[in-house]
Amino acid sequence: MILAYISQEEPHLFDSYREDFIDVENMESLDQFLQFYTGYRFRDLVVVYRANDIAALETLEKFNLDSNIYLIVIGKNDNEMSLRAGKLGVDDYLIDNELDVEAVKEVINESQRIIKKRRGASNISIYAGIKGGMGTTTIALNTANQLAKRNPDKNILFLDMSSTKAITNLFLGYPKPDKTIVDIALLDNYDIRDLFDHGLLKYARNFYFISGIQNHTEREELDKRENILRLLNFINNARQYFDEVIIDIGVFEDIDLEVDIQEIADNIFAVTELNIPSLSILKTYLEIIEKSGWSRKAKILVNRFDSFDAISEQEAKMILSKGFKRPFEIDYFTPNDTRHIRETWNQAKLVSDIYKNSPFVGAINDFISDHYMKVNNELLDMAPTLEEEKGFDALLTKLKKVINGS
Numbered sequence: 001m002i003l004a005y006i007s008q009e010e011p012h013l014f015d016s017y018r019e020d021f022i023d024v025e026n027m028e029s030l031d032q033f034l035q036f037y038t039g040y041r042f043r044d045l046v047v048v049y050r051a052n053d054i055a056a057l058e059t060l061e062k063f064n065l066d067s068n069i070y071l072i073v074i075g076k077n078d079n080e081m082s083l084r085a086g087k088l089g090v091d092d093y094l095i096d097n098e099l100d101v102e103a104v105k106e107v108i109n110e111s112q113r114i115i116k117k118r119r120g121a122s123n124i125s126i127y128a129g130i131k132g133g134m135g136t137t138t139i140a141l142n143t144a145n146q147l148a149k150r151n152p153d154k155n156i157l158f159l160d161m162s163s164t165k166a167i168t169n170l171f172l173g174y175p176k177p178d179k180t181i182v183d184i185a186l187l188d189n190y191d192i193r194d195l196f197d198h199g200l201l202k203y204a205r206n207f208y209f210i211s212g213i214q215n216h217t218e219r220e221e222l223d224k225r226e227n228i229l230r231l232l233n234f235i236n237n238a239r240q241y242f243d244e245v246i247i248d249i250g251v252f253e254d255i256d257l258e259v260d261i262q263e264i265a266d267n268i269f270a271v272t273e274l275n276i277p278s279l280s281i282l283k284t285y286l287e288i289i290e291k292s293g294w295s296r297k298a299k300i301l302v303n304r305f306d307s308f309d310a311i312s313e314q315e316a317k318m319i320l321s322k323g324f325k326r327p328f329e330i331d332y333f334t335p336n337d338t339r340h341i342r343e344t345w346n347q348a349k350l351v352s353d354i355y356k357n358s359p360f361v362g363a364i365n366d367f368i369s370d371h372y373m374k375v376n377n378e379l380l381d382m383a384p385t386l387e388e389e390k391g392f393d394a395l396l397t398k399l400k401k402v403i404n405g406s
Contacts, residue, residue, distance in 0.1 A: 001263065001293035002043050003108065006033050007050035007074075023292070030059050039225070041066065043263045044115050044293075046108050048072045050096070057081055060088045067118040068264070070111035074099065112296050122239040123372070125267040128252040130281045135303040136271040138341060139334060140248040141168055142352040142364050147244055147372060148207035149352075150365075154243035158209040159235070161261065162250030163219060166212025170348040172203045177211040182218045184210060184234050185227040208242070228257050236264060244372070252285055259292070267371075268298040269332075274311045279319050286320060286328060299331040299371070306336040332371070334363040 002023040027033050033047065051057040051073050065071060072092045075081045085093045091114065092107055127143075129136035141158065148156040160168045161181060169177050179199035187198055199210045213219055221227055238245050247265070249258050262268055268289065272282045282300070289298045300320075302313075311319075313330055321327040337351075337360035344351040352361050 001108075001112065002040060002045045003048065004033055004036070004045055005048045005050075006030060009050065009052075030063065034063075039229075041068075041229075043260060044068050044070075044112065046070045046072065046111050048074060050074045051081070051085075052076070054081060054084060057084055057088065060090070063088075065089045068115055070108075070115055072104075072107065109293065109296070112293060122243055122245070123267065124235065124239070124245045124247065124265045125269065126262050126265045127246065127248050127269050127271060128258075128262075128285075129250060129271045130252065130278060130285055132251050134271045134273060134278070135334075135341075136250065137162070137168060137248050138345070138351070139269075139271060139301065139303060139364070140246055141171055142350055142361065143368065144209075144244070144246045145204075145207060145350050145352045146361070146364050146368055147246075148204055150368065151243070152206060154206060155241060156207050157238055157242040157245045158203075158207070159245065159247045160210065160212030161247050161257075162212050163222075163253060164250065165214060165216070167348075168209070168248065169201075169211040171350055172201070172209055174201055174211065177201065177214070180211045180213055180218060181231070182213060182221045182227075185222060185231040187230060187234070212248075222257055223255070225256070228260060231257070232260055232264060235261065254288065262294060263292070266297060268294055269301045270298060271301050271303055273304055274302055274313070274316050276311070279311070279316060283320055286324070290324065295326075300328065301332040301334070301367075302330055303334050304336040304338075305333040332363075332367050334367070335359045 002025060004025045004027060006027045006029065008028050025036065027036065030049070037045070045068060047069060049060070049071065051060075052075070057073065057075065060071075060073075063071070070092075071090050072094060073085050073090045074094050074096050075085070077095045077097070082093045091111070094104065094107075127136050127140035144156050144158040147154070158168070158172075159181065160166045166180070169175070177199070179197075181199065183199045184195070187194070200208055201210065202208055213222070222231070235245065235247075247261060249261065252258060252270075270282060270285055270289075272278045286298075289295060302316075316330060317328060320330075337358055340351050340355040340358040340360055344354050347354075351358060352364065355361060
């Protein structure tokens with residue numbers, strides 16, 4: 001999340017917020033912000049705009065409020081200005097002489113929930129290993145597979161966004177894909193039918209995927225800002241066609257692409273193990289999560305958990321929470337199911353296809369029931385009424401028929 005403060009008089013008022021949010025941008029005018037926004041239009045933005053009079057407030061008419069922008073105006077204790085702000089689509093109007101730092105922080109944190117509500121009833125989930133060998137890909141792939149099996153009326157999309165040579169395509173029946181995520185990033189314009197010619201592949205009736213890079217030279221393309229923006233545009237548009245988008249980024253790296261993707265995601269799953277080295281790296285990742293304003297959507301998933309781990313769950317929570325304002329919980333566990341995982345991994349098969357009753361698949365099913373089903377119910381509660389959305393639903397149904405080839 002980016003916090004953009006626009007004011008000529010007090011351009012550094014929000015510098016104190018840098019302790020709580022990594023990206024704080026100070027700007028002197030709305031025009032300066034609009035120029036800045038062209039390069040960050042897919043990031044979540046909280047815009048704090050100081051308006052001292054009606055004339056300053058009226059300049060917001062040129063401001064096109066996208067769903068990823070939460071707009072706060074700081075102004076006088078004036079009923080006319082407050083009412084006009086509401087008409088202009090301002091989310092919160094704060095009175096300048098009554099500003100409370102902690103209250104403003106709470107408004108900013110709450111904005112994440114509002115932005116998610118605006119996006120609609122679909123989910124983008126990021127799976128990030130805190131280092132290599134955590135089993136992140138195994139968890140992400142089998143979660144996508146089980147989601148597709150358990151929800152035949154929903155379309156699932158899996159994206160391999162790891163920074164090294166992709167292997168997920170091997171598990172999904174495509175040893176040498178002709179197209180990869182890079183081809184998607186190079187597309188200027190597309191519709192759903194174009195995607196089948198540029199990298200979208202089908203594993204099962206409602207399970208689709210796009211392969212990751214097949215050689216290291218492709219990685220250079222994903223570091224270019226113009227390609228990052230195209231890819232973010234694709235991921236955002238994928239919400240129109242897919243109910244669940246699962247993105248495996250492999251090992252988290254503090255680079256533009258991965259930061260931007262986590263910004264637009266609804267859920268972030270940090271995959272770790274219960275040992276000192278892993279928890280030490282995880283704690284650094286949690287610091288980034290906290291300062292980026294992602295805490296509400298971040299979950300910790302412990303892989304290869306068993307009762308013989310050197311560190312208990314309680315000890316791990318104490319280690320992770322030390323130095324933070326709030327305690328961190330360990331949200332989900334998958335067991336140390338070595339036999340089934342190793343056998344299917346060596347054959348490049350999905351354990352959820354071969355050993356459907358294994359402890360690992362049982363844990364994945366519990367994870368889906370606890371998280372995805374609950375989230376979907378919450379999104380349905382937030383969604384507009386059927387009467388409001390029936391025109392859009394009809395369009396979405398047609399698009400899904402195109403995807404499924406029916």
